[in-house]
Amino acid sequence: MIEQTNKNSLQPNTPTLTESISIDPLGDGISSVTLVRASGSDVDVVNAARVSYGKYVTEITEKDAKLIHYLMRHNHTSPFEHNQLSFRIKCPLYVARQWMRHRMNSYNEISYRYVQAKDEFYQPRVWRAPDEVNKQSSGGSIDNPDINATYAQALEHAMKAYNALLAAGVCREQARGVLPMCTYTEFIFTCNLHSLFHFLKLRLGQGAQHEIQMYAQALLRLAAPHFPVSLGAWKELHMPGFDLSLYGLEKLLGD
Numbered sequence: 086m087i088e089q090t091n092k093n094s095l096q097p098n099t100p101t102l103t104e105s106i107s108i109d110p111l112g113d114g115i116s117s118v119t120l121v122r123a124s125g126s127d128v129d130v131v132n133a134a135r136v137s138y139g140k141y142v143t144e145i146t147e148k149d150a151k152l153i154h155y156l157m158r159h160n161h162t163s164p165f166e167h168n169q170l171s172f173r174i175k176c177p178l179y180v181a182r183q184w185m186r187h188r189m190n191s192y193n194e195i196s197y198r199y200v201q202a203k204d205e206f207y208q209p210r211v212w213r214a215p216d217e218v219n220k221q222s223s224g225g226s227i228d229n230p231d232i233n234a235t236y237a238q239a240l241e242h243a244m245k246a247y248n249a250l251l252a253a254g255v256c257r258e259q260a261r262g263v264l265p266m267c268t269y270t271e272f273i274f275t276c277n278l279h280s281l282f283h284f285l286k287l288r289l290g291q292g293a294q295h296e297i298q299m300y301a302q303a304l305l306r307l308a309a310p311h312f313p314v315s316l317g318a319w320k321e322l323h324m325p326g327f328d329l330s331l332y333g334l335e336k337l338l339g340d
Contacts, residue, residue, distance in 0.1 A: 106307055110176075110299035115205050115269055117175040118303035123311040125168025127153060130278070130315055133164035150314050157318040165278040165315060170308055172274045177207040179266040180297050187287075189280050194272035198258040202247065205269040206240045208233075213295070222292055240265060278312055282319050289324060313338055 107119040131142055131149045134156055142149060156164055176184070185192060212232050213223035243265050250260035276284070281304065287293060288301035309316050317338035 108303040108306060110303040111207060111296060113207065113210075115175065116177075116207070116300075117173070118300060118307065119173040120307040121171040121173050121273070123168075123170050123308070125311075127312055127314040129167050130156070130164045130312075133167045134161070145314060153314050154318045154321070157315075157322050162279045165282065166280075168277050168312070170276055170278075170281060170311070172304065172307070173271065174274050174300070175269055175271045176300060177267045177296065178264075178270050180294075180300065181270050181272060182266075183294065183297050184274070184300070187280070187284050189276075189283075191275040192272055195270055197261040197264070201251065201257060202261060202264055202268060204244055206265065207267040207269065207296075208236060208240070219292060223295070240267070278308075278315055281308060282323070285319075286323050309338055 107117050110116050110118055127145050127149070128142060130153055131145065132140075134152060135141065155161075174181070174184070181194070212227040212229070214225045214227055216222040216224045243263055246263045247260055250263065251257065285301055285305055288297050289305070293301070305316065320338055
C-alpha cells in the first residue's frame with residue numbers, strides 16, 4: 086500500500102515501512118543494500134528549521150524547497166539531522182572496514198564468533214591496475230586469464246582450511262582468522278541525512294574505491310524517494326557533475 090499525499094505537495098508517494106527495497110550493487114547475486122526503514126521526510130527538515138520562528142508545516146511547498154536549498158548553501162546542517170535511515174548491508178569485509186570509518190552512525194554487524202561463515206566471497210569481474218597518479222586508487226583493467234584462477238584457488242584453499250579447523254574442534258572465533266578480506270559480512274547501518282550527505286560526498290568521489298562507490302550509489306537511489314528536495318539540494322551544491330540519469334533519478338532530484 087502506498088501512502089497518498091496532497092496533490093500540491095512536492096513530496097512524492099513513498100513505500101510504507103513494511104516494504105523493503107533491495108539493490109545488488111556489485112551485481113554478483115550476493116551483495117545487497119536494503120532500505121529497512123526511512124523515518125521522516127523533507128517536511129521534517131523544514132519544520133526543524135522553522136521551529137526557530139514557531140512555525141509548522143505539513144507538506145512541502147516551493148517556498149519550503151527554497152528554504153532547504155538555502156540551508157544547504159549556508160551549511161545550516163542541524164535541520165537535516167531530525168530523521169533516520171536504516172539499511173541492511175551485505176558487502177565484502179574490506180568494504181565494511183572502509184564504511185565504518187564513518188563513525189557518526191550506528192552499526193551492528195554479524196559475528197563469525199557466533200555463526201559459521203558461509204561460502205560467500207566477492208570475486209571481481211574486472212581486475213584493475215594501480216592508478217599511476219593516486220597510489221591509493223586504481224584504474225584501467227588487466228586482461229590476464231590466470232588472475233581469476235589464482236584468486237579462485239586462494240578462496241578455495243582458505244575455505245577448506247576454515248572448515249578443517251572447525252571440524253578439528255577449533256572455536257569459530259579463532260577459525261575465522263583464515264577467512265580472506267573478500268568474505269561477505271552483513272550489518273545494519275543507521276544514519277541521518279547530514280551524515281549520509283558526508284558519506285555520499287566522500288564515497289561517490291573519484292578517489293573512492295570502485296566497490297564502495299557502487300554501495301554509495303545504492304544508498305542514494307534508496308534514500309532519494311524519501312528526501313528528494315534535500316538530496317536534490319545536496320547534489321546541486323556538492324556533486325553538480327554527478328550523472329543522475331544513470332540511476333533514473335534525474336526527474337526526482339531535479340536534473
